[in-house]
Amino acid sequence: MSSIALFDTAIASLYQALETPVGIVALCSAGVAGALVIVSAFVKTMIPLRCLAVGGNLGFLIYGALHPSLIMVLLHGTMLPINLYRTAEMVRLTRRVRASAGSDLSGVWLRPYMRKKRLRKNGVLFHKGDEATHLYFLAEGQIEFVEIGEVMDAGRLFGEIAFFAPDKRRSLTARCVTPCTVLQIDENTFRQLYYQNPAFGFEVVKLVAGRLLADRQRLEEKLALAEPPAPRA
Known part of the structure; x- marks a missing residue:
């Protein structure tokens, strides 16, 4: 299949998805998730990066569920709890450090x-x-x-x-x-x-x-x- 045929197929799938509310939600979720992935490439610190990763996982998970894609659901369904756990761990570390380091010299x-x-x-x-x-x-x-x-x-x-x-x-x-x-x-x-x-x-x-x-x-x-x-x- 030529590149032109692939492009035509993609455009036809896009128009078909936009004909239903479910398809619109799926495409919007994928678009937001993709934008978050792009933004994460410019982030230098880990907590904002993990938060963006969580948002991307949610967006692609919704897209995979509404525009059925088992691989996407499995991939982002696995990554989402990992990123949530790591984000919570870093937030706890930040709170513990800020709460203790100023007054608790014991470490x-x-x-x-x-x-x-x-x-x-x-x-x-x-x-x-x-x-x-x-x-x-x-x-x-x-x-x-x-x-x-x-x-x-x-x-x-x-x-x-x-x-x-x-x-x-x-x-x-x-x-x-x-x-x-x-x-x-x-x-x-x-x-x-x-x-x-x-x-x-x-x-x-x-x-x-x-x-x-x-x-x-x-x-x-x-x-x-x-x-x-x-x-x-």
């Missing part, structure tokens, strides 16, 4: 994206000078930073400074004072979360900055307590 909101690791008493999580491949959250137990003799209780995020440092090297050794449960997130997972939702990375920067300021304040308070009183004249 609890990162827990759903971290993997669990158990260590025995006196076990070493990392040594000074090791490459910082993970960001950690202490879920249970106590960890001592050997070089400075500081013990950290459960419920704290740690290891973030070296994780983001240019040389990515640990400045302290982390040893378990008691049996510990540690949650960890690696750089690849962190990058995926960032690319899916850039707001995640922005809020993590705020978290790290908040932790640095809190550590600085504690250090200043310790120095102030350690200073001898000024001699009286």
Whole structure:
């Protein structure tokens, strides 16, 4: 069949579809879905992209149901719940980050994206000078930073400074004072979360900055307590 014949067949099918309300709805749905697909090509962030994908799936699903196409119904009927789930997941992440990062310096909101690791008493999580491949959250137990003799209780995020440092090297050794449960997130997972939702990375920067300021304040308070009183004249 020549290209002209194919074009004539397509035009005839179009006019035939426009003769019924069902056909008009099917074509409008396909047109809207196609427009959403084109718009999605210019979107840079994942949440709007997923929302456009959901709209496209709905449009093509309606078209496939009204202008019967089993393949289109199966394809977009499968993709629709996947895109809905991923969109909801990203929205939950955004809300959790925004709700917690400003006030919760523990990093609890990162827990759903971290993997669990158990260590025995006196076990070493990392040594000074090791490459910082993970960001950690202490879920249970106590960890001592050997070089400075500081013990950290459960419920704290740690290891973030070296994780983001240019040389990515640990400045302290982390040893378990008691049996510990540690949650960890690696750089690849962190990058995926960032690319899916850039707001995640922005809020993590705020978290790290908040932790640095809190550590600085504690250090200043310790120095102030350690200073001898000024001699009286």
